[in-house]
Amino acid sequence: MEKEVRDKYEAVIGLEVHAQMLTKTKAYSNDVNEYGAQVNTNISAITLGHPGTLPKMNSKTIDFAIRLGIACGCTIAREQHFARKNYFYPDLPKGYQITQDTTPICTGGSIVIRTEENQEKKINITRIHMEEDAGKSIHDVDVYDTLVDLNRAGTPLLEIVSEPELRSSQEAYNYVSEIRKLVRYLDICDGNMEEGSLRCDANISVRIKGQDAFGTKVEVKNMNSIRNVQRAIEFEITRQIEVLESGGKLSQETRGFDALKGITISMRSKEAANDYRYFPEPDLQPLFIKQEQIDEIKMDMPTLPRALFEKYTKEFGLSEYDAYNLTDNKGIALYYEELIRHTKNYKAAANWIMGDIKSYLNEFGKEIDEFPLNTERIASLIKLIDEGKISSSIASQKIFPEMLISDDPALFIAERLNLIQDSSENTLKNFILQVFEENKTEVERYKAGDKQLTGFFMGKLMKVSNGKADPKIANSLLQQMLNT
Numbered sequence: 001m002e003k004e005v006r007d008k009y010e011a012v013i014g015l016e017v018h019a020q021m022l023t024k025t026k027a028y029s030n031d032v033n034e035y036g037a038q039v040n041t042n043i044s045a046i047t048l049g050h051p052g053t054l055p056k057m058n059s060k061t062i063d064f065a066i067r068l069g070i071a072c073g074c075t076i077a078r079e080q081h082f083a084r085k086n087y088f089y090p091d092l093p094k095g096y097q098i099t100q101d102t103t104p105i106c107t108g109g110s111i112v113i114r115t116e117e118n119q120e121k122k123i124n125i126t127r128i129h130m131e132e133d134a135g136k137s138i139h140d141v142d143v144y145d146t147l148v149d150l151n152r153a154g155t156p157l158l159e160i161v162s163e164p165e166l167r168s169s170q171e172a173y174n175y176v177s178e179i180r181k182l183v184r185y186l187d188i189c190d191g192n193m194e195e196g197s198l199r200c201d202a203n204i205s206v207r208i209k210g211q212d213a214f215g216t217k218v219e220v221k222n223m224n225s226i227r228n229v230q231r232a233i234e235f236e237i238t239r240q241i242e243v244l245e246s247g248g249k250l251s252q253e254t255r256g257f258d259a260l261k262g263i264t265i266s267m268r269s270k271e272a273a274n275d276y277r278y279f280p281e282p283d284l285q286p287l288f289i290k291q292e293q294i295d296e297i298k299m300d301m302p303t304l305p306r307a308l309f310e311k312y313t314k315e316f317g318l319s320e321y322d323a324y325n326l327t328d329n330k331g332i333a334l335y336y337e338e339l340i341r342h343t344k345n346y347k348a349a350a351n352w353i354m355g356d357i358k359s360y361l362n363e364f365g366k367e368i369d370e371f372p373l374n375t376e377r378i379a380s381l382i383k384l385i386d387e388g389k390i391s392s393s394i395a396s397q398k399i400f401p402e403m404l405i406s407d408d409p410a411l412f413i414a415e416r417l418n419l420i421q422d423s424s425e426n427t428l429k430n431f432i433l434q435v436f437e438e439n440k441t442e443v444e445r446y447k448a449g450d451k452q453l454t455g456f457f458m459g460k461l462m463k464v465s466n467g468k469a470d471p472k473i474a475n476s477l478l479q480q481m482l483n484t
């Protein structure tokens with residue numbers, strides 16, 4: 001699409017994110033809640049919705065919802081009512097979902113994202129409510145039939161509905177990433193979009209820039225990664241602009257995303273939309289949340305990425321870039337938090353994690369909790385550098401790899417490999433003289449005015465000294481000897 005055409009329009013996006021709760025049992029029964037179990041094993045009569053069975057509220061889901069609500073600054077409703085959302089589907093054995101209609105547990109609050117211009121932007125949350133998942137229809141195992149696995153039926157969900165305040169596919173990407181990060185920090189959902197434990201429906205419309213009224217929205221489903229949420233939205237924005245530009249009209253509909261083709265396809269129109277006939281769930285009593293319960297959860301909240309980000313930038317003086325990278329993954333943040341209990345060199349600690357440690361993890365496809373070196377060992381390495389015993393390049397190239405295969409303390413390794421920095425003037429002088437001897441033409445050129453050769457001499461010096469020359473001292477000595 002031509003840029004001038006695209007630039008006339010603005011996208012308006014609101015997301016509905018479903019997060020499966022990491023509770024041991026299901027939302028309204030004692031059936032085990034686990035991903036990947038043998039099909040149709042965690043399905044008691046309650047999950048199957050047999051006549052005469054009664055749901056029983058899992059109080060853990062309330063705790064989790066409150067935890068998320070507090071983290072987002074929501075108002076927590078003290079009175080909870082449940083509702084039936086009725087529809088027929090083969091993987092919905094009861095014929096309805098128990099959800100919340102007019103009394104969501106959380107309202108207000110927000111998620112803070114970064115825009116493309118790297119500005120903070122608050123995305124307001126309309127509501128967060130509790131509900132249950134349906135089972136799963138499996139279309140790709142049997143060639144002729146659809147199979148149904150009901151293990152997932154009754155899994156507790158939190159649905160997080162945003163205001164239509166996102167303005168680009170990138171903002172939507174960042175918003176879902178923030179939610180995933182948050183639920184992982186809160187330990188309430190594993191955030192795995194590929195396995196469907198975090199899902200997202202995107203509502204998308206476009207309007208001419210400057211226009212107040214919203215355009216007709218289209219809802220897109222079936223994205224199994226955050227990248228695909230972004231791709232689906234991007235496709236949909238272009239498609240809608242093209243329809244409008246060619247004089248057409250958009251219709252309110254639900255579309256599905258085809259990740260292989262990268263396109264959205266109409267599933268059903270508004271006229272065919274379900275009428276869910278919500279009504280109060282007669283089998284569950286309204287529930288009252290005590291202020292003490294909210295206070296208790298508040299006291300027990302884990303540190304959140306935003307608070308860590310503030311601390312790292314404001315107290316530790318790290319760059320926003322560093323702080324973002326350290327807090328993006330909860331495991332990494334926890335490792336850093338532990339590391340800085342053993343060293344006060346915050347920047348060096350951050351560099352080790354984002355440099356050598358992350359490279360190691362990437363290379364071996366590991367998570368930080370599988371990293372073999374504890375924080376004390378990394379701190380001892382930082383100490384050796386700070387004391388001038390080894391250079392940071394020697395630490396990174398020689399000592400760190402050796403520590404991965406040896407339990408020896410860093411200092412022992414440095415001594416064993418004969419890598420302790422030698423900064424006695426005599427030794428350094430001899431090394432420098434050797435470098436001059438071996439590179440006579442360059443010395444001539446330097447004296448004739450080519451001052452850029454300093455770097456060349458430093459490189460040679462490091463080589464002949466086996467990396468043991470303290471760079472700072474060596475550099476000043478080198479300058480001194482070159483200029484006399």
Ligand code: ADP
Nearest residue numbers: 012013014015162163164203204205214215217
């Ligand atoms: P529905 O009644 O179809 O469920 P809601 O008003 O409940 O619609 O909104 C559902 C989601 O759609 C919310 O995330 C909301 O922000 C978003 N939304 C509402 N109107 C628009 C619009 N015109 N364009 C994009 N998103 C919208």
Ligand code: MG
Nearest residue numbers: 016126127161
């Ligand atoms: Mg709605």
